[in-house]
Amino acid sequence: MLLSISALSIFGLIIVLMAAYGYRISAKTAEDYMLGGRTIGVVVMFFFVLFAISSAWTFYGFPGLLYTEGPGYVMFIWGSVAGFAGLYMFLGPRLWALAKVNRFLSPVEVLAERYRSPGLRLILSLSILAFIVPYVGIQPLGVGAGFEALTGLPAIWGAIYTTVILVVLVLLGGMRIVAWVNIFLGVVYMSALLGSLVWAVNALFPTGGLTEAVSILAVERPEMLSSPGPVGRYSPVVLGGTFVVGLLAFSWPHVAIGCMTARDKKLFKQFPLLIFVFGGLFFYIIPFIWGSIVAPAAMPVAELEALAAENGVTLQTEADRVVQTIITRNLPQWFGVFVLLGVIAAAVSTAAVQLMTSGVIVSRDVIQGIFRPNAGDAEITRWARWSVIGIVVLSLIVSFAYQGAMALYLTDVSVPGFAQWAPALVGGLLWRRGTKQGAIAGTVSGVIFLVASLLVVVNGERILVVGHPVLGSLLVNTLVYIVVSKLTPRLDEEIETVFFDEVEAYLEAESHNA
Amino acid sequence: MSLMKEIARHTAGKVYLLLLVLSVVGFIVFMAMGGTDAAESGEPIVLFGWMTMPLVSGVVFILFWLVTYLVYFNFFWPYR
Numbered sequence: 152m153l154l155s156i157s158a159l160s161i162f163g164l165i166i167v168l169m170a171a172y173g174y175r176i177s178a179k180t181a182e183d184y185m186l187g188g189r190t191i192g193v194v195v196m197f198f199f200v201l202f203a204i205s206s207a208w209t210f211y212g213f214p215g216l217l218y219t220e221g222p223g224y225v226m227f228i229w230g231s232v233a234g235f236a237g238l239y240m241f242l243g244p245r246l247w248a249l250a251k252v253n254r255f256l257s258p259v260e261v262l263a264e265r266y267r268s269p270g271l272r273l274i275l276s277l278s279i280l281a282f283i284v285p286y287v288g289i290q291p292l293g294v295g296a297g298f299e300a301l302t303g304l305p306a307i308w309g310a311i312y313t314t315v316i317l318v319v320l321v322l323l324g325g326m327r328i329v330a331w332v333n334i335f336l337g338v339v340y341m342s343a344l345l346g347s348l349v350w351a352v353n354a355l356f357p358t359g360g361l362t363e364a365v366s367i368l369a370v371e372r373p374e375m376l377s378s379p380g381p382v383g384r385y386s387p388v389v390l391g392g393t394f395v396v397g398l399l400a401f402s403w404p405h406v407a408i409g410c411m412t413a414r415d416k417k418l419f420k421q422f423p424l425l426i427f428v429f430g431g432l433f434f435y436i437i438p439f440i441w442g443s444i445v446a447p448a449a450m451p452v453a454e455l456e457a458l459a460a461e462n463g464v465t466l467q468t469e470a471d472r473v474v475q476t477i478i479t480r481n482l483p484q485w486f487g488v489f490v491l492l493g494v495i496a497a498a499v500s501t502a503a504v505q506l507m508t509s510g511v512i513v514s515r516d517v518i519q520g521i522f523r524p525n526a527g528d529a530e531i532t533r534w535a536r537w538s539v540i541g542i543v544v545l546s547l548i549v550s551f552a553y554q555g556a557m558a559l560y561l562t563d564v565s566v567p568g569f570a571q572w573a574p575a576l577v578g579g580l581l582w583r584r585g586t587k588q589g590a591i592a593g594t595v596s597g598v599i600f601l602v603a604s605l606l607v608v609v610n611g612e613r614i615l616v617v618g619h620p621v622l623g624s625l626l627v628n629t630l631v632y633i634v635v636s637k638l639t640p641r642l643d644e645e646i647e648t649v650f651f652d653e654v655e656a657y658l659e660a661e662s663h664n665a
Numbered sequence: 666m667s668l669m670k671e672i673a674r675h676t677a678g679k680v681y682l683l684l685l686v687l688s689v690v691g692f693i694v695f696m697a698m699g700g701t702d703a704a705e706s707g708e709p710i711v712l713f714g715w716m717t718m719p720l721v722s723g724v725v726f727i728l729f730w731l732v733t734y735l736v737y738f739n740f741f742w743p744y745r
Contacts, residue, residue: 226723376717395693
């Protein structure tokens with residue numbers, strides 16, 4: 152216990168000191184606080200984005216769902232890697248150039264100006280906040296589960312600890328220091344994730360390593376080694392749907408905002424290489440091996456069911472912390488503490504970026520964009536900082552009230568929600584014919600369809616869900632956006648000039664200057 | 666229409682986009698055809714003793730995107 156508390160204290164102190172240092176060196180402008188002064192280079196950006204998207208979910212939720220439902224869920228990862236790379240290859244340069252040339256501070260602001268619509272600004276802000284806020288709350292709660300598995304203390308203490316670190320980091324630091332802290336958090340996280348896998352495999356399967364683990368599964372639980380998996384969930388339709396949901400990762404607002412912090416255009420050429428090689432071919436394979444091979448071979452499902460019954464939780468909740476449980480049982484205690492630090496690092500790195508994004512949207516788009524258009528730099532920075540506390544409290548309440556499987560919350564609620572601004576985003580950046588009316592009608596119908604598809608349950612089935620909650624809602628959103636845009640007058644020439652011609656000319660010029 | 670003009674306006678860009686679309690469609694078709702299922706005998710297909718088909722197929726997919734990206738962005742991308 153003393154070891155755990157000491158390690159957690161030192162870890163927390165390092166983050167707080169980094170945040171304080173960030174505050175001291177920051178330029179105290181809105182641009183500096185919200186977008187790191189647009190000075191993030193490729194290495195920092197890589198840690199910033201990779202660990203913004205790799206949360207407690209990667210360590211707990213993802214392996215937890217693989218453990219109970221088999222390897223088919225990995226299709227989400229393959230889609231996500233392509234989606235993130237696609238964002239930086241296709242949309243990123245334009246989003247970056249537009250924001251830089253016009254001094255936009257939020258991606259919602261970009262679209263509000265592109266479509267000339269304060270109404271769309273409010274709709275997009277509320278829709279993004281509605282889906283991002285509960286996801287922020289999942290992070291501290293995820294840490295709480297691991298904290299309980301390691302120390303036996305109530306999960307709420309782990310959640311409170313994580314929340315305090317988060318709030319201090321975001322309040323003091325701003326986007327630049329959140330990005331820099333993500334390097335530290337990423338190193339801790341990666342060491343814990345990879346180190347735990349290597350050590351656990353050596354300790355649990357000393358003669359044959361992963362081959363031995365797979366041999367055990369082939370005898371005891373062979374359905375874990377292929378789709379549709381042990382509960383038959385991953386039919387071809389669900390596999391394809393899960394992959395498509397992953398592709399939509401380009402629309403995650405806390406990832407899209409990263410494009411606006413880039414120092415220069417070269418970053419967009421180099422970044423996908425890191426995503427493919429480091430993210431797709433290395434990093435995400437680690438939790439996959441943990442959840443689909445090592446954990447099920449080391450801990451039979453009957454044993455985990457008994458543990459869940461003992462703890463009074465569902466099998467999925469227990470599975471969400473199976474990695475931590477195996478480490479706690481089989482590796483030295485100090486390493487279990489280190490792994491918990493890794494999970495806290497994962498949770499903080501993601502939630503901090505999500506909180507920053509939410510704070511930017513609240514202050515720049517809702518407060519300044521709608522209610523206080525004359526608010527100055529200092530005022531909107533203050534709003535961005537202090538709204539963080541409100542968002543954290545709200546997100547914890549929501550997440551605590553509706554606890555479910557961590558992995559499914561991400562893919563079944565948050566990602567479909569994030570995707571609802573995708574047609575307006577893609578169309579706004581790439582399609583001259585997209586109109587304000589089309590963007591508003593598409594977004595509103597997509598959100599309404601999504602909420603209805605999640606809430607309307609007949610005989611235990613969500614009758615409006617076809618394959619996956621995102622598919623129907625996104626289809627409706629996109630169709631309405633295109634049809635209404637085609638039926639309404641096209642934009643005036645000035646918008647086309649600013650948002651298309653000038654941006655293309657700027658990117659061309661940057662290419663020659665480079 | 667500005668749909669990814671910088672990429673779609675030249676042949677290499679069109680080929681690149683086409684390859685990516687085909688890879689996505691091909692991957693989905695592969696799954697639909699049961700490429701990640703167990704063999705007909707019921708035995709799961711495992712490569713190198715531990716790589717299951719959902720992993721192998723994804724790695725191949727990512728490698729394809731990696732190679733096409735390297736070629737296009739280093740030799741043909743207009744903003745390189």
